Amino acid sequence: MGPRIQVFLLLVYMQCIAAKTDDEDLAVLNSLKDTWDNIPPRWVGSDPCGDNWEGIGCNNSRVISIILTSMGVAGTLSTDLTILSELQILDLSYNEDLRGSLPSSIGDLKNLTSLILVGCSFSGQIPDSIGSLQQLVFLSLNSNNFSGEIPPSIGRLSKLYWLDLADNQLTGPIPVSDGISSGLDMLVQTKHFHLEHNLLSGTIPNKLFSSNMELIHVFFEDNKLTGIIPSTLGLVLTLRVVRFDRNILSGSVPSNLDDLARVKTLFLSNNNLTGLMPDLTGMNLLSYLDLSNNTFNASDVPSWFSTLQSLTTLMMVNTQLQGVVPSDLFSLSRLQTLVLKSNQLNGTLDIGTSYSSQLELVDLQNNFIIDFTERGAPDNVDFILAGNPMCRSELNSSCMARGKTFNYSTALKNCQPISCNSDQISSPRCKCAYPYTGTLSFRAPTFSYLGNSSYYVYLEASLMQSFDLNQLPVDSVSLHNPRKNSLEYLEVSLQVFPASEERFNRTGISRIGFALSNQTYKPSEIFGPYVFIAHPYQNFSESNNSESSKPTSIGIIIGAAVGGFVILILLLIAGAYVYHRKRSAEIANQQNPFVHLEMNRSNGGIPDLKEARRFSFQELSEYTNNFSEANIIGSGGYGKVYKGTLPTGQLIPIKRAEQESAQGSLEFKTEIELLSRVHHKNIVSLLGFCFEEGKQILIYKYIPKGSLKDSLSGKSGITLDWITRLKIALGAARGLAYLHEFANPPIIHRDVKSANILLDERLNAKVADFGISKPVDNTRKSHITTQVKGTPGYVDPEYYRTDLLTKKSDVYSFGVLMLELLTGRAPIKREIKVAKDKDKDLYNLYEFLDPTIGLDTTIEGFEKFVDVAMRCVEESGEILNHLCCTKEAPINFNQTIEFPSILGYVQVLMFSFFNP
């Protein structure tokens, strides 16, 4: 014990020494203090690293990060700053009063990985020395007043991932390499080119793009680019968003653009493009297409429009379309907005009978349409037909532009509205506070109808999840006033409310600002990339002349004392543990609760283990490195699961019963007996077993992707989209249906939960862990009386009350599992029920949706899924008709729900997903 405490004290001592900030770095920070106004009030003393100056991050006495977003800092970037040779992150975003130019010595910050200066007032040229920042990964200089040309040296930033120079006054051409100087074509690692809303001119060089690139976003809109769209663009197959609109591009659209099969959003509008209208049949993920205001050759409405199954938005204003609008265009199931204004469309408008249920706006103004077959035309769709011949004679309601109004603001979270005094604002949880505010600007959403509140509810939930994950001091967020700006960006006002206090402190604000400026928060791809621009925060919790916290020498002494105490306790616990282990091993060796099975075996009554083979203990020891701690991959009441490796290299999970636990042995025996009878592709299979010398060991087939629980929690790194979740629900339901209906006698699993659903390499579900399962003897009764077992949260309350185990108990747990698939969270049935009862439109439920699903892979069948889940977790077997769901496919709940019917429902959901 002695030496450990000594080492510990030595560490504490070293920390005291290390707390001294490097002299040169201290001098730089002191110089910043002198040149900047509104620096954080706690920047006092001579040890920024030891005293935790706000926004300053250190490693071993050297300053490695400066993050001061939304601090109201005013001044210029002095050359002194560039002496911080170990600096890795510099983020001064959202300080409107930081101005002047970037010093050319910025190139000295050789260790810089992130340079983020969003929404300040910097101006002048971007210095060529920026190309010396060889470690740079993230470069955001957007929303400033930079002018001059893009320095070609940016092409030398070989590690660059994110390049954002948008919303400046940059002029001149897009630089490409020419053997002497470098250019943006060299950025083959970069995923994001954001150059929109500048004054860039010249042609887009053919050399800029190549098949080596990994770009996913190219934003060039609202510049003064001329010439043709280079055909090399069609080689960058990774592209998802392409915006070239609002330039002066001419010529015809290169035909190989059609190869860009992953593009979801394409804007080529407001250019001078000519020739044939491009054929984009190959872009089968295309959601948003805008080709408006170009001078293509006159043509009929192309038939390939009607093949784009993901299309939400088609904007073809003034594109020389002629002929009749084909009615199958309206049956694209995701279609929200169709704007074919100012063309030469004629004939009669017929939208057919199977038009998209998402349709919101059809704008056909200024065409030659003579009539509108309004058979069953939906009331909620806005048809605008003004400026067509049909509107000269009669005054149809469609002849007057209506324009829908919608609004959104975050709903209160189960609380009474309150009024706040002065400039405080009520949070969604009805607390008065000073929120951090700003605007989120989504630059290429894949949808166009802004009146669907589920989008915003999703954004709120995913923002909160990201803030929680990063442990930011946020109580709640609220969104309001969604709108489109003149560049078709979706803008939403954001308010972020502080946790605990009514104001944020400086550290809180700069961490939140950083999470948004450096894109730590990533919403679903359906929203496209975003830019956040914050308003200055005026209400910091410290006043500007508050005292700094005093040096921490007393703190360190207390820390040492507490630390020593903790170590002492840990050592004691460790000692006690070793003793306990020894002792229990001794006890366990004296009894063998498995004798019963051994005896059965000798008189021929052993279970038929089919393909399962017998392993010797010796073999298994070799495969698991003597059952070493390092090989343990799971544990529970029964014992431990080890990872083993067969001589062939094949991995096998090995479950070994805890020797001292009688329960462990019993569970073991149950599992052997059940698994030996049960063979189904959605149930884990047994490879072998070993019972020698009182040891009870089972060997399973390896299920590579681990448990569903680990995938849902993000632990395994697998993200499950909606269709995969449906597939998992279906697989698990199949396995359980087999147990209930086809196993003889039927088996009740009793411990259905996400930890017991394993996923194979193709993410097929396999039901596992039969330790507490029970066979039901069909000939006698449909329920058995047992002591209640299972996992809290998943256990049927009815079973809990009555001790009667029925198949319904598994149905209940399965319902909880379905809700978990939906929300990604451990059992939260009650909250969902409250939300559902309150709002029959189910919108409240989007709030619970696991943000990692994203709205991207449309959640078809969402409502029905919730209905089935809620039906499963109904507490009594009685009929509850109000849960009955949609009119097209009513689910018949007039019978007790059992697995065969659940299976049917989930299959219907899958079907409606594939055939929307």
Ligand SMILES: *[C@@H]1O[C@H](CO)[C@@H](O)[C@H](O)[C@H]1NC(C)=O
């Ligand atoms: C801190 O410095 C040590 C040694 O210089 C280095 O190994 C470590 O990676 C650094 N940590 C960070 C976060 O840069």
Ligand SMILES: *[C@@H]1O[C@H](CO)[C@@H](O)[C@H](O)[C@H]1NC(C)=O
């Ligand atoms: C910073 O850069 C110097 C050389 O420029 C290098 O020696 C040092 O290891 C770097 N530090 C870190 C933390 O990467």
Ligand SMILES: *[C@@H]1O[C@H](CO)[C@@H](O)[C@H](O)[C@H]1NC(C)=O
């Ligand atoms: C931006 O810079 C231009 C000159 O390049 C200047 O005319 C303009 O006033 C500046 N705008 C702002 C907001 O500072």
Ligand SMILES: *[C@@H]1O[C@H](CO)[C@@H](O)[C@H](O)[C@H]1NC(C)=O
């Ligand atoms: C673009 O086309 C419009 C309409 O055809 C024409 O008026 C304009 O001059 C063209 N602009 C350029 C730069 O070619």
Ligand SMILES: *[C@@H]1O[C@H](CO)[C@@H](O)[C@H](O)[C@H]1NC(C)=O
């Ligand atoms: C097309 O051009 C007109 C006139 O310049 C403009 O008002 C309109 O917004 C443009 N339409 C689209 C969809 O860009």
Ligand SMILES: *[C@@H]1O[C@H](CO)[C@@H](O)[C@H](O)[C@H]1NC(C)=O
């Ligand atoms: C498109 O229109 C131009 C000018 O009207 C014409 O010269 C050209 O042949 C047309 N292209 C096609 C493929 O019809």
Ligand SMILES: *[C@@H]1O[C@H](CO)[C@@H](O)[C@H](O)[C@H]1NC(C)=O
């Ligand atoms: C519609 O326009 C097309 C092409 O301009 C023409 O051939 C056709 O006759 C027109 N149809 C009607 C019904 O006016």
